[in-house]
Amino acid sequence: MQDILFDFIAKYITLTEEEKNAINSVDIFRSVKKGSVLLSKGQRSKNSYFVLKGCIRTYYIIDGEERTTAFYTEMDALTPHCVINKAPSDYYISCVEDTILTVSNLDMEAEINAKFPKFEIMCRKMSEELLAKHQIDFDGFKTSSPEQRYLNLMRSRPDLLQRVPQHQLASYLGIKPQSLSRLRARILEKDKG
Amino acid sequence: MQDILFDFIAKYITLTEEEKNAINSVDIFRSVKKGSVLLSKGQRSKNSYFVLKGCIRTYYIIDGEERTTAFYTEMDALTPHCVINKAPSDYYISCVEDTILTVSNLDMEAEINAKFPKFEIMCRKMSEELLAKHQIDFDGFKTSSPEQRYLNLMRSRPDLLQRVPQHQLASYLGIKPQSLSRLRARILEKDKG
DNA sequence: GTCGTTTCTTAACTTAAGTGAACGTTTTGA
DNA sequence: TCAAAACGTTCACTTAAGTTAAGAAACGAC
Numbered sequence: 001m002q003d004i005l006f007d008f009i010a011k012y013i014t015l016t017e018e019e020k021n022a023i024n025s026v027d028i029f030r031s032v033k034k035g036s037v038l039l040s041k042g043q044r045s046k047n048s049y050f051v052l053k054g055c056i057r058t059y060y061i062i063d064g065e066e067r068t069t070a071f072y073t074e075m076d077a078l079t080p081h082c083v084i085n086k087a088p089s090d091y092y093i094s095c096v097e098d099t100i101l102t103v104s105n106l107d108m109e110a111e112i113n114a115k116f117p118k119f120e121i122m123c124r125k126m127s128e129e130l131l132a133k134h135q136i137d138f139d140g141f142k143t144s145s146p147e148q149r150y151l152n153l154m155r156s157r158p159d160l161l162q163r164v165p166q167h168q169l170a171s172y173l174g175i176k177p178q179s180l181s182r183l184r185a186r187i188l189e190k191d192k193g
Numbered sequence: 194m195q196d197i198l199f200d201f202i203a204k205y206i207t208l209t210e211e212e213k214n215a216i217n218s219v220d221i222f223r224s225v226k227k228g229s230v231l232l233s234k235g236q237r238s239k240n241s242y243f244v245l246k247g248c249i250r251t252y253y254i255i256d257g258e259e260r261t262t263a264f265y266t267e268m269d270a271l272t273p274h275c276v277i278n279k280a281p282s283d284y285y286i287s288c289v290e291d292t293i294l295t296v297s298n299l300d301m302e303a304e305i306n307a308k309f310p311k312f313e314i315m316c317r318k319m320s321e322e323l324l325a326k327h328q329i330d331f332d333g334f335k336t337s338s339p340e341q342r343y344l345n346l347m348r349s350r351p352d353l354l355q356r357v358p359q360h361q362l363a364s365y366l367g368i369k370p371q372s373l374s375r376l377r378a379r380i381l382e383k384d385k386g
Numbered sequence: 387g388t389c390g391t392t393t394c395t396t397a398a399c400t401t402a403a404g405t406g407a408a409c410g411t412t413t414t415g416a
Numbered sequence: 417t418c419a420a421a422a423c424g425t426t427c428a429c430t431t432a433a434g435t436t437a438a439g440a441a442a443c444g445a446c
Binding site for chain 1: 253255260262263272274277278283284313314316317320321322323324325327328329330331332334335336365367
């Protein structure tokens with residue numbers, strides 16, 4: 001299972017056997033059940049996550065309703081906002097499916113950075129890359145209608161449409177479940193005609 | 194003018210006089226006229242920008258229409274996507290006002306990083322912080338209606354409402370200029386009643 | 387200053403999302 | 417296993433954004 005982690009790291013830096021052993025010696029792998037809440041609003045967690053298998057999501061609760069803002073699946077890394085700015089979290093993180101992930105915190109990272117300076121460089125590269133990717137996603141969202149966003153999702157992450165409940169997808173697309181149903185019906189109708 | 198730059202850097206690391214001199218010795222300050230285009234779609238620029246005074250924006254042209262996705266004002270840093278992923282740019286960058294900014298590129302940054310390893314750390318911190326900030330902005334956009342977005346903007350960046358043309362603001366809010374006019378009239382009406 | 391362009395607003399009409407409710411299906415847990 | 421809860425779809429109605437068009441105001445170039 002940790003091969004997924006090493007494959008991911010290999011995209012940024014090359015690890016020696018010694019370094020792999022150092023990582024394996026730290027106990028960071030966790031298995032969590034569908035529906036488990038990893039982080040709640042108001043908590044000051046220090047944990048970052050990396051998904052090896054499964055799916056987790058971030059969501060707000062606004063006027064009593066869940067508003068899902070992101071899904072993280074295999075090879076996705078998530079450092080919650082509260083870890084960076086050391087303030088209580090505004091949102092929740094929970095498991096969409098039974099999920100296997102790594103849990104790390106800033107102290108552990110600092111320790112690894114001290115032992116292997118390569119990691120500092122990897123972290124910077126990952127942050128920059130993620131930032132750029134985020135920008136593009138944000139731009140795509142801003143410049144699209146809900147229908148276009150759904151069609152984009154069909155292309156870019158078709159697996160999500162299968163593994164995520166409709167009402168979570170709907171709020172991820174910025175609309176209500178009823179509108180998603182209607183929108184899907186509209187698309188099917190167009191496909192026929 | 195470069196005091197703004199040093200104030201900004203001071204938020205992340207402490208500079209010695211020697212380091213400040215090293216920065217000043219590189220010629221990075223530029224003055225650009227309102228309307229100038231800093232980056233066009235298709236270009237493979239290596240330049241990053243830091244706004245000292247003025248305002249620049251990023252925008253796409255979709256179906257012949259400009260779609261503004263971000264504004265950068267005093268103390269904002271912008272590393273275009275094309276610099277990170279070394280691909281032709283999908284979007285444009287231009288000046289909303291006469292603007293003074295610094296222009297740097299990866300080579301210059303590498304040179305400074307080599308001389309002063311502190312910078313590598315600053316860049317990582319900035320990236321992480323920006324990433325977290327971006328997430329929050331994205332979440333805010335997703336979970337808001339156009340009207341709520343406009344009200345948020347009134348609170349968080351009231352200066353933008355003054356210095357940016359309405360049609361650019363509208364596309365930034367994800368709507369048409371006509372809808373922004375209507376929305377503003379609606380808000381005024383509510384304020385009265 | 388004037389002419390032309392860009393910008394902003396208003397209005398009438400169209401289209402799509404929000405709302406509230408009903409109903410069948412699936413999932414869940416006691 | 418069975419009842420309750422959660423989920424997805426459909427419908428009728430409301431609300432807000434898109435579209436098209438027109439006109440007023442501000443801005444710029446000459």
